[in-house]
Amino acid sequence: AQKITQTQPGMFVQEKEAVTLDCTYDTSDQSYGLFWYKQPSSGEMIFLIYQGSYDEQNATEGRYSLNFQKARKSANLVISASQLGDSAMYFCALPFRGGGADGLTFGKGTHLIIQP
Amino acid sequence: GAGVSQSPSNKVTEKGKDVELRCDPISGHTALYWYRQRLGQGLEFLIYFQGNSAPDKSGLPSDRFSAERTGESVSTLTIQRTQQEDSAVYLCASSRSRATNEKLFFGSGTQLSVL
Numbered sequence: 252a253q254k255i256t257q258t259q260p261g262m263f264v265q266e267k268e269a270v271t272l273d274c275t276y277d278t279s280d281q282s283y284g285l286f287w288y289k290q291p292s293s294g295e296m297i298f299l300i301y302q303g304s305y306d307e308q309n310a311t312e313g314r315y316s317l318n319f320q321k322a323r324k325s326a327n328l329v330i331s332a333s334q335l336g337d338s339a340m341y342f343c344a345l346p347f348r349g350g351g352a353d354g355l356t357f358g359k360g361t362h363l364i365i366q367p
Numbered sequence: 368g369a370g371v372s373q374s375p376s377n378k379v380t381e382k383g384k385d386v387e388l389r390c391d392p393i394s395g396h397t398a399l400y401w402y403r404q405r406l407g408q409g410l411e412f413l414i415y416f417q418g419n420s421a422p423d424k425s426g427l428p429s430d431r432f433s434a435e436r437t438g439e440s441v442s443t444l445t446i447q448r449t450q451q452e453d454s455a456v457y458l459c460a461s462s463r464s465r466a467t468n469e470k471l472f473f474g475s476g477t478q479l480s481v482l
Contacts, residue, residue: 294476295475354462355410359408359409360409
């Protein structure tokens with residue numbers, strides 16, 4: 252069964268610093284993808300970035316990049332030059348099929364707080 | 368529509384009452400998902416639809432929960448005889464297909480409070 256682990260319940264980071272949010276996963280699928288979502292205090296889940304397991308390069312989207320290490324089964328999110336607006340919950344997710352379920356399996360999340 | 372729309376945004380109900388939560392997915396999205404998020408927790412998968420079909424309902428927490436979808440549009444999640452443990456945010460999401468590289472687009476959720 253798929254499993255997503257985010258080991259950092261909370262993080263405090265100074266504005267303009269880079270921050271790395273950890274995510275490790277376990278899957279028996281040979282081909283899969285990893286997603287990161289941001290959930291600000293408003294509650295909506297906002298898609299940030301996607302990495303396919305067979306993509307040759309690590310995904311990047313503006314200030315977001317993925318440090319994808321397939322052999323270690325980790326897909327850490329890196330936010331460069333953090334901003335106050337980056338304060339939110341961040342969830343790593345893995346597509347899940349099985350037992351009638353579908354969609355994405357989410358980790359427990361990391362609460363990131365950017366300090367001025 | 369431009370995005371996934373959920374209504375109501377907030378619902379306060381008394382224990383034992385029935386509630387109905389609504390989700391309007393993005394037009395053309397065939398897959399629709401319901402999740403539950405308790406305070407400070409991650410997302411718990413409830414049920415998904417491919418078109419108007421829900422292949423398996425085993426993710427629903429109890430037989431008090433049911434869901435329907437009309438064609439490839441509106442879905443409703445119904446909770447009968449609500450309990451305090453049902454208090455949570457209920458999130459709906461849709462995607463163009465069930466392909467594993469398809470991102471999910473989420474609504475803003477319905478905050479359900481059972482007194």
